[in-house]
Amino acid sequence: MATDERLRDHLNDALFDAILLLQDREECYRFFEDIATIAEIKALAQRLEVAKLLRENVTYAEIAEHTGASTATISRVKRCLYFGADGYQLILDRLAEREEKEVP
Known part of the structure; x- marks a missing residue:
């Protein structure tokens, strides 16, 4: 999706x-x-961590406990993650690729 x-x-x-x-x-x-x-x-930084956890199918309650994010923030990040400009997807994919390369 294109940026706004x-x-x-x-x-x-x-x-x-x-x-x-x-x-x-x-x-x-x-x-x-x-x-x-x-x-x-x-x-x-919190929003990026929330996006990572959402992509891992972690529950809202667990995300809120782990990050301190409100359910409103988690919901907004989820909306952007799945219906946004694909920025979260782009960076999370790149971070995952980098982590894979670093693991022996």
């Missing part, structure tokens, strides 16, 4: 281009700490 055209503009293009220039995890920490609050960064 309302998201596309020169400011977001510049932001995403900047993110693509980051070379390692430490640079990500430094940049994101400056550009977002700790709570915002943790919320993004």
Whole structure:
């Protein structure tokens, strides 16, 4: 599915281009700490973990307990996971591929 055209503009293009220039995890920490609050960064990380667990068919209750996410957040992530722009699927597939390569 295509991304929402309302998201596309020169400011977001510049932001995403900047993110693509980051070379390692430490640079990500430094940049994101400056550009977002700790709570915002943790919320993004939480949503990614929720998506991973949903894809593994973990129950809402277990996800809420494991991540601290509300059922509203879990529901929103699930909607995006299955009816969104396929961004979660894309990154979760890539993360799974990387994990498979790292396992001897």
